[in-house]
Amino acid sequence: MVLITLVSSDEQNFPVERELLKQSGTIETLIVNMNLDDEDTDAAAMPIPLPNVKGDVLEKVIQWMEHHKGDPVKEGDNEDNNAEIVVPQWDDDFFKPAMYGSKHLELTVAASYLDIKNLLTLSCKAISNTFKGKTGPQIREEWGVPNEFTPEEEEAIRKENEWSE
Amino acid sequence: MAPLKTCKTAKRARASFEVENGSISKKRKQNDCEDYFSNLPDDLLREIFNKLTHTDLDELSIVSRKISYFASLARPIVEKETMELFEIHYHKGKFEISVRKTRHSQENEKYSLRVHLMKSANPVCEKWKGWKNEMEKAKYDAKKTTGKIAPVLPLTNDICNSIEYLFKRFSCKQIKFFSGLMDLNIMTFFGHIIANVINLNIEFISMINVRREYNEIYYMRVLDWIASLKAQTLYLYFNRQLTGKIYASFLREDNINSQEDFPKVQFPSEEPIFFMAMLRCAEIPTLVLDKISFLQIIKAF
Known part of the structure; x- marks a missing residue:
């Protein structure tokens, strides 16, 4: 089994099975460019630095990739019908504990940076699901967003949207 | 080869993640007040x-x-939320656009925009979710039948924004125009809105019977506009007083649902505009005309 080492921004090393890394467009490109797939190259001796991903987040990303090993990897632009995306139960349980903190958002940013399309789609969908059935003030409270609107401004926006059910 | 911190560091990273997030329930921690999301x-x-x-x-x-x-x-x-039908009414001083979830929606199951032109020179744009009671509806109907004919609907920004809002929010399979007096502004506006909607069924009912002073060029312009909408299915129910010339301009060789009781037909086939209208209508997959005998038209040719 070929292992490739990923190095996080806080200089933690993670040896990862080569096969898993096919899910990441960014790392896959680096592996090709660095000839790490060549038999003559000592892949373990050439760690891949990921300066934009912290160790704890990279750990979660690897955990997610391990679970999704063998899943088909999306290519090109995301053409999913947004309304039809369903977050599987395992992923939902995986995202939930960190959902309203910074960690889930860091995981989403990492998925974007590493170009892991399935993780990005599911992570974004999981975030968007947290807004379902919530009022504006509830969303504000849960995500810690400061209220910038005066009551009058808020009322004016509500009036514009009064067709909503 | 660089020494690997892997197992230990990975475990430490996992532990720190769990400790940090283990206590976070569905709500954010009280002291975690930074707006990460924005x-x-x-x-x-x-x-x-x-x-x-x-x-x-x-x-x-x-x-x-x-x-x-x-x-x-x-x-x-x-x-967009899928709706069955958009209805656009223009009756004696009142303009109303309704969005129905189903063809037979109850009044309170539809979304409406009403524009009143009766009492004020400035139209009042009102978002409306249905009649509060029967009495209110009766009052409205009474006004509708007794009101004097209003001038052509002035398309203010307020009205345009409200109509655009409805079309942005809802998708529909069919649009019905009732008794609309289509001036150039209205044609341009709706033409622009409908232009990007595909597989749309458009129905015009008694549309070009309001103003007798409008001449044939006006009619042809309206018909040309209708043809340009590129509907999947186009239903045209005109007033019988119109000449066969108008009907014939929408003739296609197939997909015409013929009906009986068609007024006498005259075909001004020498007019170039007739051929132009024919050509444009050829792009409409299905055309349904009322009270037209397809055989009669074929005979006339």
């Missing part, structure tokens, strides 16, 4: 918002200015 990169905010519905975006639009901005960007992308 600080997400723009492309991720768009990705998240594109997975929502218009109703979700309504609520997000009052969260903060930045989130409201991204909610507005997502509006053209998110799925």
Whole structure:
């Protein structure tokens, strides 16, 4: 089994099975460019630095990739019908504990940076699901967003949207 | 080879993640007051918002200015609520556009925009969710039948914005125009709105019977506009007083549902405009005309 080492921004090393890394467009490109797939190259001796991903987040990303090993990897632009995306139960349980903190958002940013399309789609969908059935003030409270609107401004926006059910 | 910290460091990373997040329930921690969400990169905010519905975006639009901005960007992308029918009425001084969930929706199951022209020189644009009671409806109907004919509907910005809002929010399979007096502004406006809707069925009922002073050029212009809408199915129910010339301009060789009781037909085949209208209508997959005998038309040729 070929292992490739990923190095996080806080200089933690993670040896990862080569096969898993096919899910990441960014790392896959680096592996090709660095000839790490060549038999003559000592892949373990050439760690891949990921300066934009912290160790704890990279750990979660690897955990997610391990679970999704063998899943088909999306290519090109995301053409999913947004309304039809369903977050599987395992992923939902995986995202939930960190959902309203910074960690889930860091995981989403990492998925974007590493170009892991399935993780990005599911992570974004999981975030968007947290807004379902919530009022504006509830969303504000849960995500810690400061209220910038005066009551009058808020009322004016509500009036514009009064067709909503 | 660089020494690997792997196992230990990985375990430490996992532990720190769990400790940090283990206590976070569905709500944010009290002391975690930083607004991480608003600080997400723009492309991720768009990705998240594109997975929502218009109703979700309504609520997000009052969260903060930045989130409201991204909610507005997502509006053209998110799925529209599918409705069966848009109805556009223009009756003696009142303009009403209704969006129905089903063809036979009850009054309170539809969304409406009403524009009143009767009592005031400035039209009043009113979002309306149905009659409060029967008495209110009766009062409206009485006004509708006794009111004097109003001038051509002035398309103010307010009205245009409200109509555009409905078309942005809902998708529909069919649009019905009732008794509309179509002036150039209205034709341009609706032509623009309908232009990007595909597989749409459009129905015009008694549309060109309001003003006798309008001449044939006006009719042909309206017909030309209707043809340009490129409906999947076009239903045209005109007033019988119109000449066969008008009917014939929409003739296609196939897909015509013939009906009886058709007035005497005259074919001004020498007029270039007739051929132009024919040509444009050839792009409409299905055309349904009322009270026209297809055989009669064929004979006339």
